[in-house]
Amino acid sequence: MSRVLLIGNGAREHAIAAALHKSGAKIWSLMARMNPGIDTLSERSFEGNLGQAESIPNLEKIDYAIVGPEAPLAEGLVDRLETRGISAVGPSAKTARLETSKVYARLLLQSIQPEANPRFQVVKHIQDLDDAIDRIGLEDLVIKPDGLTGGKGVKLFAEHVHSRDEVLIYAEKMIRRDGSVIFEEKMRGTEFTVQVLVDANGTVESMPLVRDFKRAYDGDIGPNTGSMGSYSRESHGLGYVTKNDLDKSLGILKHAIRGVKENTGESYKGILYGQFMKTPQGIKVIEFNARFGDPEAMNVLSILDSSMDEICHRILDGTLKRPSFLPLATVCVYIVPEGYPGNGVESDQPISIRGEIGSELYYASVYERNGTVYTTGSRAIALLGKGHSVREARTAAYEDIDKIEGRIRYRSDIAANV
Numbered sequence: 511m512s513r514v515l516l517i518g519n520g521a522r523e524h525a526i527a528a529a530l531h532k533s534g535a536k537i538w539s540l541m542a543r544m545n546p547g548i549d550t551l552s553e554r555s556f557e558g559n560l561g562q563a564e565s566i567p568n569l570e571k572i573d574y575a576i577v578g579p580e581a582p583l584a585e586g587l588v589d590r591l592e593t594r595g596i597s598a599v600g601p602s603a604k605t606a607r608l609e610t611s612k613v614y615a616r617l618l619l620q621s622i623q624p625e626a627n628p629r630f631q632v633v634k635h636i637q638d639l640d641d642a643i644d645r646i647g648l649e650d651l652v653i654k655p656d657g658l659t660g661g662k663g664v665k666l667f668a669e670h671v672h673s674r675d676e677v678l679i680y681a682e683k684m685i686r687r688d689g690s691v692i693f694e695e696k697m698r699g700t701e702f703t704v705q706v707l708v709d710a711n712g713t714v715e716s717m718p719l720v721r722d723f724k725r726a727y728d729g730d731i732g733p734n735t736g737s738m739g740s741y742s743r744e745s746h747g748l749g750y751v752t753k754n755d756l757d758k759s760l761g762i763l764k765h766a767i768r769g770v771k772e773n774t775g776e777s778y779k780g781i782l783y784g785q786f787m788k789t790p791q792g793i794k795v796i797e798f799n800a801r802f803g804d805p806e807a808m809n810v811l812s813i814l815d816s817s818m819d820e821i822c823h824r825i826l827d828g829t830l831k832r833p834s835f836l837p838l839a840t841v842c843v844y845i846v847p848e849g850y851p852g853n854g855v856e857s858d859q860p861i862s863i864r865g866e867i868g869s870e871l872y873y874a875s876v877y878e879r880n881g882t883v884y885t886t887g888s889r890a891i892a893l894l895g896k897g898h899s900v901r902e903a904r905t906a907a908y909e910d911i912d913k914i915e916g917r918i919r920y921r922s923d924i925a926a927n928v
């Protein structure tokens with residue numbers, strides 16, 4: 511039986527913990543904040559800085575580690591664990607640049623599959639911003655920070671910024687923060703997520719497709735969030751994504767993995783997430799993530815019918831096989847604090863759960879004190895419904911939503927009309 515160090519404390523990591531636990535692994539978890547769901551599934555729980563996993567006592571008892579969130583990947587945690595002789599499911603800092611530098615990702619894609627990029631400009635100098643705006647066109651502009659922003663950094667003209675001055679102010683701030691910013695053309699179409707497992711020999715196996723809903727409010731409006739919910743179909747596809755579209759998307763991910771190996775000399779391993787948009791001009795890449803999506807991890811791991819522990823071993827050994835998933839649809843709905851996302855977010859408010867929960871409940875960014883669960887400034891609880899159709903899965907998730915009480919809100923239209 512394996513003993514696994516799980517790094518992270520969100521709902522994604524709660525879902526990883528549940529899958530590992532189901533496959534018989536013993537879990538040691540390192541959390542920035544005690545997630546009550548992960549804690550219950552763990553043999554040992556540690557609270558501390560996620561980037562400092564090496565300082566956990568008796569690390570030699572661990573068979574391998576798995577890193578959930580992007581920030582420790584960016585800081586090179588996988589590299590440091592490997593130096594200590596502990597294998598880790600997750601990419602090295604250099605190969606994680608597919609997520610951690612949007613400039614790196616766009617330029618790599620430009621060299622391997624330029625047609626999957628929107629028109630874009632990398633701007634490094636504040637004095638070049640005006641020209642770059644004109645080259646893309648103000649009305650069509652998307653501003654994308656180079657570095658990590660927790661899903662909240664992308665600004666679309668007319669929705670999040672409304673004038674040239676606002677564009678300049680935000681872009682300048684991002685150049686000061688990251689050294690560069692990307693301006694890209696606003697693409698129009700429908701998004702989908704493809705998550706793949708990648709082993710140390712470069713074998714790639716895909717997981718069910720997921721559609722996520724990043725905007726804060728019903729009707730897909732408002733600021734971007736970490737995501738407010740998601741769904742997947744019992745077929746593991748999505749009606750609007752053809753076989754050709756999927757082949758194209760998988761081809762892009764495989765090319766990206768090969769491209770990273772060529773220009774870093776290191777093999778990408780772990781999970782690679784591709785967010786794509788189906789547009790009238792073909793399949794385009796919105797972004798890559800070097801980890802499971804959150805909430806997309808819940809959609810796929812809750813129907814995983816293979817051993818998660820075995821999958822992790824195979825990723826590390828380079829012997830990955832096709833995993834199997836139950837033929838079920840899933841709908842995930844996020845419950846967030848009132849005021850999320852934004853400065854008025856109501857954190858440190860108690861949440862209570864009344865009655866029996868029939869769906870799966872994953873704790874996200876909450877903490878427990880004296881038996882009471884409190885919100886933070888981020889997403890609080892994910893409810894995941896499963897069923898033989900999206901409609902059934904949706905009913906299962908929403909049936910439980912009123913049982914969660916507190917200063918919270920959610921989107922009522924996740925997977926409605928699909």
Ligand code: AMP
Nearest residue numbers: 628652661664694695696697724796797
């Ligand atoms: P990201 O953080 O890159 O996933 O972007 C957040 C959201 O912004 C995406 O889910 C898209 O809805 C939107 N977005 C990002 N880039 C573009 C683009 N070039 N065109 C249209 N929408 C975009």
Ligand code: GLY
Nearest residue numbers: 722737803804805
């Ligand atoms: N669902 C989007 C993300 O995990 O970044």
